[in-house]
Amino acid sequence: MTTYLRTNQASLYLDTLLCTGRTTDSAGNVFTIRSMADAASWGAPQPIDVAVQRWMTDGAVASTQGYENREITFVVKISAASSVALAAGEAALVEAVRGAVTLAWVPPEGPNAAPTTVFDIWTGHLEHQLDPDAELRFTRAYQVTLTAKPWARSEAQVISTALPTGGTPTTVSVDTCTATTGWTGSPFTPTVFSATAVRESGSSGPNDGTSGVTRVLTRTGSVTGMGTTPYLALDARFSGYYLATMTVTVDGLTCTKVATSGTVTYWKVPTGVTSFTKLVITAVSKRFFTPTGITITLDVYDVTRTNTIVGVSTHKMLNQHLDVGGSVTTSGSIQLASPSATVLGNVLAYTCADTGSGYTPAMRQYRTSGGTLTTDATMVSGTKELVGQTFTTPVVVYTLPPGVLQEGTYVAVARVVGGPGGTPPENVTLRVRSTEANGTTVRDEVSTSITVTANNQVQWAVVGAIALPGVARPQESAASVVVQFQVDPTGSSQPELYLDELFLLDVTHGSFTLVTGISPLVTFTRLWVDSPDFDAAKNRPQVYYGTAADRSDAAGLPYAQIMSMGDHDLDSNGSMVFTVTDNVDDPVITATYYQRWHTHAAA
């Protein structure tokens, strides 16, 4: 049965001017503004599409480069008891249109039930429509035309703080997954894989492209103590095709994904849940078409409950998941705050849509061979690797499992440290190359030269932009992706250089900001990376530093310290925020943003 509202509680505000009701201005003039539904339009974001003709395919290759502004138009009628009041109404409208920043729309269900939609306005114009008969009725009509940002937004900002971290983590094993006891699966019966994982696997069957393939594993067994360890750390791996979504529920309640570290994902149980019996892990692939079935598998290697997420290697590197919401990409301000008075040091902040592939930019976790490793707590990776001087096989090899790296351009950034026994100044070339799976045939290479000017000097070097994986692969490929890092010159008389960590930052699907120390150094305990949309007045990106949470002492970071300025979009389906603060453990990461929508806010 169609629901139909009996009362219309819609309202429209142009900044603070009510366009659907009565207003009394400061001089005491009373006028009523009504917005007419006829011919009103919220407009639409204008796509910028490019089409390039190709020989091998019919039709052109079309891609959307971005979106242009939307144009909002509607007619308002001002009514009053006198000509003076009418003119005052027009003056109020002119003032609102001229300085317009927002247009807020509350649907007819009313403000208590319907989310308010806000359009951010660039500029607006008025056009009077002369009607002699209306003049006799003390009514005047105006066409309002507003140029607005492409996407609508919610009225309230979302402030999303990452989990509490730090202290000694409490970790309790729930299931080591070496047996299927307590496990059931759908659509197949689970088995044990290699004595290390519970496996739900089987043929997808023929698919007609209308839906993905689902694999479900359900564990039944009492789990308590979630009040003190509210996070489930799941080592769950999906293979055979691209993963679309993974969801985790405890007794039917949905858990929130909060972080990723390699193949382990961290899920927060809903507030108030202290125990549960049924844990359900559901993985759904992307839609595909194949005339014959392919094998699609969900393996769960381990289930643990914990009170904190772990860092990627140390707590100086964190990989957090952010549930963003909205229906389109948004952006906002990302804050990194030191948990104490210790300054953050150099900062790398990277964001991208969370695809569930387990991708993190830090490569040490994939290292298979290289130089001598020495434990060093001052390193962001926890160890340093000798890559210059007496390194006889001067190549560090990283072997990544298939599916971790999406096809794209990756900027290689290396954090290197000069040794204590060097003879600066020393010129060094850093190289990053991609090879075939055999590790021998080089596909691509980028390099940069740095100068080590002092012993024990830390440097962040942007090595170059390289396309990865180096070789195109079908989604069924099980071949590894091999990346190598090399320093030259090498040899006993050459610079003593250590590699702390190599980062491969996917800039096709994400963006990074890198702030490093350039003398004279500005140090800070808080850093904000603001997107253009975060500052409605200036609409420009900015990097601020300070100490106070309310930004009362914040200032723009000197440009010379910004090595890369990122465009940090947040994907509505969830984003990954990877941060490195090389002087402090467990920074608190907070994102502040508006959820954005096509035309109507849902929250």
Added chain:
Amino acid sequence: MGTQLEINVGGRWLSMESFYGDVAMSTVWPGGSDELSWTPAGPPTHRFSGGEDVTGYFGGVPVWRGHLLEPDPSQDQLTATGAFHEGFDYAALDSVGAASRTPNVAVDQAIIRGLNWTRPATINASTIAIDISQGPVSVGALLDRNGENTTVRWGVDPYRQVYSTADPAGPTYQTLPIAGGLGYALDDYASTLIGRYLDSATSTYKTVTVTDTTAEGRHGHVERIVDLTTRGAISTATATNHLNSMLNLGRSTPQWTQSIEVVYGELLNMGGVPVSLETVAAGELLRVHGGFELAQRRNGLMYVDFLIGRTQLSGGTLTISPIQLAPRNLTDVLTSVAL
């Protein structure tokens, strides 16, 4: 996808200070960064006067370098010109101010006098054959002549490092066949070059002939006469080497009449993975697959490798022109004649 370039002018990140759009970037080879332009959308916070160092960044990686041209109030666009152009603003002199014919010396002395380059590797430590009897040439002209004489091309990279290098042996990029092929022109083609030079041994004018027999077999016998007297007095061996260098640098290669336009996903590395268009610069070899024009002359070879002479990136579309692009419209013809 759009064009993802951050522009830094005089150490200032433009997007933090003002609105700008319509970014267009071009590179050439030889040379490197050629032109970078953008349109400010409103009055900028900081007024530029021209001459500021300009860097175009892609994801923190410098991909373009040059300096800002003096802003023209009648234009709503700001333009920066590539760092290699600055070589033509400095004379090729030695340490005592006399005309120099040695590329390394001329570059180093210009750097001392203020040329904003560095020279990390040698270009040529010997004197080259160029006529300086009428006075010194520019550093850029000296490097051009060095390239002609020694089969190399020179450029300035986004770190402001000047270098010279031989043409790449293998392709860096590949793309799928394009509609209509690349065209084919023999306007500037020659299989045989006949050079007139002033012989240093006899102080008389002599003639020397060189032939690219491979090209002759493919594209036919065409003779062209080259005036080498601008190199001053040179030996027969030098004259022969210079003519061979000209053939190798492109005289015995046909020209193309079409450029290629690609969006992200259409230009791949040799492993078949798309490359970001902002990272593509002239000077690399591009392999275009397809059995058009040259296939018949090359025993059915189903691809063509050409050296990228020019790239132009704007609005997410990259136009790639071969180094051997024959002028086919009035503007290009007039430009080629003027050069």
